[in-house]
Amino acid sequence: MSADVGIQKFSFPFSCSGRQNDESQTGCIQVKAPELSGLTENPLLSRPSAVAFEGILATCANPTSPAPKTPTMEVQAPQSAVLSRRSVFEKLAAEAEDQRPTAKRQLSSESASRNIAVVKKSAVRAEEPQSDVKPKAQVTLRRTATASVGRRKTRKDLFANSNIFHRLDLHVIRVGAELKEKDVRDVATIVQNIASIAKTELEKIRAIWVWLCYNIEYDIGGYLGRSEKLCSPEEVIATGRGVCCGYSSLCLEMCRLVGIECQEVAGHSKGIGYRQGQSLRNVKSDHLWNAVLLGGQWFLMDACWGAGRVDMEHESFVKRFDDFYFLTDPEEFIESHFPDEERWQLLEVPVILEDFEKRVFKTSAFFDIGLRLLQPHHCHLVTDEGEANISMSFSRPVTFTYEITPQQDFLHSGTPEHKESGHSSFGILRVSQRSMNLQLLPPDSGPYQLRLYARPESATTPLSWVCSFTVECPRPRATEEIPENPYLSWGLQPTAGSLGVTGSNLGSEVGEVEDGLFKLALRTSRSLMMLCELVHPDLEASVTKRCLAPQIQAELLTCHVLCPSRGFYRLSVFVRDYEKMDVKFQNAANFLLHCQVNAIGQDELFPPNLGSTCGPGTRTSQAGLSKFSHTAALVSTPQGKCNITFHNQRDLDLHTTLNQADEDKTSAFPLARHLFCTHTDSKVTVSVGLPAAGTYRLGLYARIAPDGDFNPMCDFVLRNSCAQARLPFPRVYAAWSKGCVLFEPRDGLLDAASWVRFRVRVPGAQRVCVVGDGRTDLKVNKSRVWEGEVFSAEAVAELKLAANLGDSGEMAVLMTFDVKKPTFGCLP
Secondary structure: OOHHHHHHHOOOOOOOOOOOOOOOOOOOOEOOOOOOOOOOOOHHHHOOOOHHHHHHHHHOOOOOOOOOOOOOOEOOOOOOOOOOHHHHHHHHHHHHOOOOOHHHHOOOHHHHHHHOOOOOHHHHHHHOOHHHOOHHHHHHHOOOOOOOOOOOOOHHHHOOOHHHHHHHHHHHHHHHHHHHHOOOOOHHHHHHHHOOOOOOHHHHHHHHHHHHHHHOEEOHHHHOOOOOOOOOHHHHHHHOEEOHHHHHHHHHHHHHHOOOOEEEEEEEEOOOOOOOOOOOOOOOOOEEEEEEEEOOEEEEEOHHHHHEEEEOOOOEEEEOOOHHHOOEOHHHHOOOEEEOOHHHHOOOOOOOHHHHHHOOEEOHHHHHHOOEEEEOOOOEEEOEOOEEEEEEEOOOOEEEEEEEEEOOOOOOOOOOOEEOOOOOOOEEEEEOOOEEEEEEOOOOOEEEEEEEEEEEOOOOOOEEEEEEEEEEEOOOOOOOOOOOOOOOOEEEOOOHHHHOEEEEOOOOOOEEEEOOEEEEEEEEOOOEEEEEEEEOOOOOHHHHHHHEEEEEEOOEEEEEEEOOOOEEEEEEEEEEEOOOOOOOOEEEEEEEEEEOOOOOOHHHOOOOOOOOOEOOOHHHHHOOEEOOOOOOOEEEEOOOEEEEEEEEOOOOEEEEEEEEOOOOOOOOOOHHHHEEEEEEOOEEEEEEEOOOOEEEEEEEEEEOOOOOOEEEEEEEEEEEOOOOOOOOOOEEOOOOOOOOEEEEOOOOEEOOOEEEEEEEEOOOOOEEEEEOOOEEEOEEOOOOOEEEEEEEOOOOOEEEEEEEOOOOOOOEEEEEEEEOOOOOOOOO
């Protein structure tokens, strides 16, 4: 131990230290050890006392003074020795390293309660004879409570986590229950039993702490003035309850019995009855806690706060063991505890009272989760143009929510300490892997209370209250209603990466929608299945379902979103692994969209029976359908027609359907007549000619198993802006199969009394003809195309294209063409 350490360790101003003699005893100090009481069998009590060293350090400024005799212990500085003050300290510190100040610790209960109880500076001055101590010695005595120099040890330096106390904690809880059942009220007996397996000072302090938290309840009646406050150790043990002074005094006595140096510390706390931001100047302090000396350094703890919390609404005490307040680091303790004496802050740079008043109240959960407040650093917020912002950082994924309510009188009243989820729509909460930002938008002018809740992303417990603010809104922002977000935050969820979503084209900011259409793209690390949900405050779910067209590809998830009304929308995305059909979908992202102008009309919504997979993607690839001419889910047809081509590598049986978004509209021909499929080799062409402007669904199906049903492969959304109606295609029959190609006529409705040229390829056909008023055989050319001219008589309703495909000589109908009915005008 260095001389500096010795100065600080042995110069702390305890009133129970050795007394200083009168002015005639200028060189030495005599110290008499008090009578021992309590745990006499404790081996610590047999160690020699080191209290005399404190007296030496306190007066060694005059080492040449004569040493008086003392019946207990005498230490004299030889007048002939020329030693510097520092060398004296170094020598004494080295000798005292292995000696514990047991004499001072082993005071009787009466002496301890009289001398070790925390006192204000004025009381210290009253007890210590000012005239007997030189000014320089007084400075030494009144140094800070820090017991060492250099880097201060933190709680984590003492123990990585509380799991190391698991066996000891169980022992204390079990023994405490047994002693309570036997109605054992003797403090010494209790301490002896609970600390019987404690091997170190740290474990002894832990045993006392755990026993206090589990066996003493807060005295609500005493706090409310309905009964006398219980503070003495005897009263607290007898009744099993007490206010803060009951916890601190009993802790003090128990520490004394095991030889641990302990102090009661008085000060202000942000507990029950505290109004956030209130001024504490000239207000009497309301709380007591403890400081213990461990390894030459002081640590803070509050068993009252560690035992549970007070429910003022029901005037009851809620037991809840909170390990945070055991040997709490001073930098965190100061957030809720402000000692009357500055030295008990144990901080290199002390905090002033005004700063303490303005600080944001942070619960133990704030520090347990590992949060760091970035802004603001004061508890009272005033909105700027109707907006206030709060941001935090953290090192591991965290889930957040918040609650904004009219301002309460007290910090600890009105709202719960835990929440399952959040549904506030008065702000925009954004959470990333390492940070959180809350853009708060109070709905009206006035004062509010804001509480933030959080939990580790991997936890399944309710979210815990982590900090609070008061908010003053002079004038709210005029804005549309923001839809509630039950999934807590906007943007990608912190767990999105583990679910397979690695990024998006929209962050946590608001997505502005142009022309009523928005495209969301999510990048993925593996094949995922996706479901989407769109919410608007004024739209029914049946409408918003028709506003989504999701597309699922191997490394990309896309969702086309329609906005039929102005205002804010919530777009939520749920995913699961593509192949794991038994796994539930999980929320991966929530996006806030804003449509200010040019919302689309209700007649422009997607078809109501649109499937969950639009456009080519994972499903079509797995089925062997590839090389699509149109890779997007949405297809525009400004001319009212299009050809969609792809390759069918596995030669699957295919089927297509066409549906119109406006189901009330009717057309002259079935919509199936506006589709025509051609399958040559591995290439498939789906030709579409639409009968009217509007939105259509083109569904593609495939039969995977030979005898199985047709399964949906994908849907295309056709958006037709052409007012001209396209004629239907011919009606196709089963004999029209793979390899057959119709070159002309492509229209399925022919003019009457006109010559029509036919050109068609029919693989394996022996004969091809057109049957109407008569039969016209087509001739095959060098390119194996059957062709010829056919007259559509007025009396004929349809023409049939037939072919002989085998040796039987029978003709099979391939397709039919309708013939327009003639229109007769009036005779002149």
